[in-house]
Amino acid sequence: MQALTNRAKAVDRKPMTLVEKLYVWNIFKGMMITLRHLFKKKATISYPEQKRPFSPVFRGLHILNRDEEGRERCTACGLCALACPAEAITMEAAERLPGEENKYREEKYAAKYEINMLRCIFCGLCEEACPKDAVYLSETFAPSNYQRKGFIYGKDDLLIPNPKDNPGEYWKAVGNRKANKEQGN
Amino acid sequence: MHSALLAIDLFFVIEKLVLIVGIVTMSLVIAMYETYAERKVAAFIQDRRGPNRAGPFGLLQPLADGLKLFMKEEIIPNTSNRFLFILGPCLAMLAAMMTSAVIPWGGKLNVMGREVNLQIADINIGILYVFGVVSMGVYGIMIGGWASNNKFSLMAALRGASQVISYELPMGLSLIALLMLTGSLKMSEIVAQQIDSWWNVVYQPLGFFIFLVCAFAECNRTPFDLPEAENELNFGYHQEYSSMKLGFYLFAEYINMFISSVIMATLFFGGYDIPFFNDAAHADWGNWLVALQAVSLLGKVALFIFLFMWVRWTIPRFRYDQLMNLGWKGLIPLSLINMIVTAAIVLLKANHWKF
Numbered sequence: 421m422q423a424l425t426n427r428a429k430a431v432d433r434k435p436m437t438l439v440e441k442l443y444v445w446n447i448f449k450g451m452m453i454t455l456r457h458l459f460k461k462k463a464t465i466s467y468p469e470q471k472r473p474f475s476p477v478f479r480g481l482h483i484l485n486r487d488e489e490g491r492e493r494c495t496a497c498g499l500c501a502l503a504c505p506a507e508a509i510t511m512e513a514a515e516r517l518p519g520e521e522n523k524y525r526e527e528k529y530a531a532k533y534e535i536n537m538l539r540c541i542f543c544g545l546c547e548e549a550c551p552k553d554a555v556y557l558s559e560t561f562a563p564s565n566y567q568r569k570g571f572i573y574g575k576d577d578l579l580i581p582n583p584k585d586n587p588g589e590y591w592k593a594v595g596n597r598k599a600n601k602e603q604g605n
Numbered sequence: 606m607h608s609a610l611l612a613i614d615l616f617f618v619i620e621k622l623v624l625i626v627g628i629v630t631m632s633l634v635i636a637m638y639e640t641y642a643e644r645k646v647a648a649f650i651q652d653r654r655g656p657n658r659a660g661p662f663g664l665l666q667p668l669a670d671g672l673k674l675f676m677k678e679e680i681i682p683n684t685s686n687r688f689l690f691i692l693g694p695c696l697a698m699l700a701a702m703m704t705s706a707v708i709p710w711g712g713k714l715n716v717m718g719r720e721v722n723l724q725i726a727d728i729n730i731g732i733l734y735v736f737g738v739v740s741m742g743v744y745g746i747m748i749g750g751w752a753s754n755n756k757f758s759l760m761a762a763l764r765g766a767s768q769v770i771s772y773e774l775p776m777g778l779s780l781i782a783l784l785m786l787t788g789s790l791k792m793s794e795i796v797a798q799q800i801d802s803w804w805n806v807v808y809q810p811l812g813f814f815i816f817l818v819c820a821f822a823e824c825n826r827t828p829f830d831l832p833e834a835e836n837e838l839n840f841g842y843h844q845e846y847s848s849m850k851l852g853f854y855l856f857a858e859y860i861n862m863f864i865s866s867v868i869m870a871t872l873f874f875g876g877y878d879i880p881f882f883n884d885a886a887h888a889d890w891g892n893w894l895v896a897l898q899a900v901s902l903l904g905k906v907a908l909f910i911f912l913f914m915w916v917r918w919t920i921p922r923f924r925y926d927q928l929m930n931l932g933w934k935g936l937i938p939l940s941l942i943n944m945i946v947t948a949a950i951v952l953l954k955a956n957h958w959k960f
Binding site: 443447450451453454455457458460461462463464466 | 646649650651654915931
């Protein structure tokens with residue numbers, strides 16, 4: 421049979437030589453190997469202080485986007501809910517009233533927008549389906565929670581901070597993924 | 606009656622009490638940080654970082670571990686022998702702590718005009734005492750394993766007992782060769798001889814090696830940790846133990862390791878002798894010199910403890926028959942030969958190198 425690697429060794433059943441019987445030399449060799457490892461670079465990443473960079477195609481928690489003037493982009497068309505294979509998204513639409521033009525970009529907006537993070541499989545189809553660039557997946561991954569209902573994210577969890585009131589938080593929430601994607605396109 | 610009472614030197618009692626408390630505390634603290642060091646060494650050998658969350662560099666980790674052990678529920682199995690079940694860990698701990706009584710930790714301190722010997726008891730059968738107490742340590746394992754009323758624990762206890770008894774023989778034989786050279790069983794005398802001339806390891810390299818291997822076996826450390834072989838005996842003799850009784854067993858192992866390192870350093874590596882340094886020429890340093898000597902002894906001990914850990918995380922466990930083979934067919938004949946050769950040379954030397 422052909423060996424998978426060139427490191428395969430046939431079983432050796434020869435009686436041990438004197439040097440092998442004394443154990444000492446082999447033990448010494450083994451200890452030198454562990455001594456070398458003592459000074460090797462550690463593979464560990466100390467997690468909360470140090471974070472491993474995500475791959476450019478990483479898909480984390482959802483974000484509901486705003487435009488440059490801080491208006492919600494979502495128009496509650498329901499395409500994301502339709503595209504969702506896990507049926508994790510529900511929404512209720514409402515009509516924009518006069519005087520709310522600075523809050524919602526289109527005439528129709530999502531009064532309620534919920535994503536069940538336990539059902540979501542983070543496939544990113546909602547992001548692809550969205551015609552308004554209103555929903556996209558960020559680089560945050562699902563945090564823990566004590567109750568199942570804590571995993572149903574409403575609008576206040578999903579909505580990105582307003583870039584006009586709070587630009588720092590906004591750009592933090594935008595994250596690298598969105599920026600990378602825009603660069604690529 | 607009154608004169609007899611007055612004859613008791615109160616300062617002597619206080620001095621010894623302080624020494625005992627100091628040395629016991631030191632062994633406990635060192636054992637505590639041995640657990641930390643063990644985890645760190647293991648981690649570094651396996652390319653990991655080890656405990657680094659509790660306090661700076663994880664230095665408070667032993668405290669956290671101890672607290673955890675104290676908080677655990679204490680379970681005494683229904684079918685166990687209650688008295689022996691409690692006696693087991695106590696005995697293991699007691700035997701581990703008692704050995705430190707005869708070890709000279711340094712020269713003579715000068716405290717308010719009194720000479721204070723840094724040794725609890727300078728008895729003239731020092732090594733015999735150590736051997737006696739160390740072999741008592743196996744009772745902790747045996748009683749604990751038997752009282753648990755569990756076949757795995759019993760098996761582990763059996764293994765532990767037979768292993769310790771087998772390896773005490775070559776240990777004693779290798780020591781006889783050493784004693785023929787020193788001509789004294791007194792620990793302080795052995796150290797004093799090494800300060801004046803070479804360390805004993807120069808004269809007895811083979812004896813030291815045998816002693817080292819046997820010390821590994823006596824401490825139940827890998828590659829001789831058969832009594833607690835996890836993959837064969839679940840957890841060995843302390844399977845039924847929980848809370849601080851388990852902690853006592855684990856702690857006793859680390860104290861044993863510390864004490865056997867101290868004994869090896871004392872017998873073979875000059876005890877508190879500072880290497881490449883003439884202690885006698887700097888007698889005017891007084892107490893600082895004594896402190897330096899104690900530090901030098903602890904430094905040697907630290908190296909030995911590192912060796913213990915290094916070996917543990919390198920070498921796999923022996924099979925039981927291999928262990929017995931090595932002990933009875935390997936080490937005992939070797940130590941006998943070592944003894945006979947040493948005896949012949951000592952005789953020849955006494956006869957001025959004439960047959």
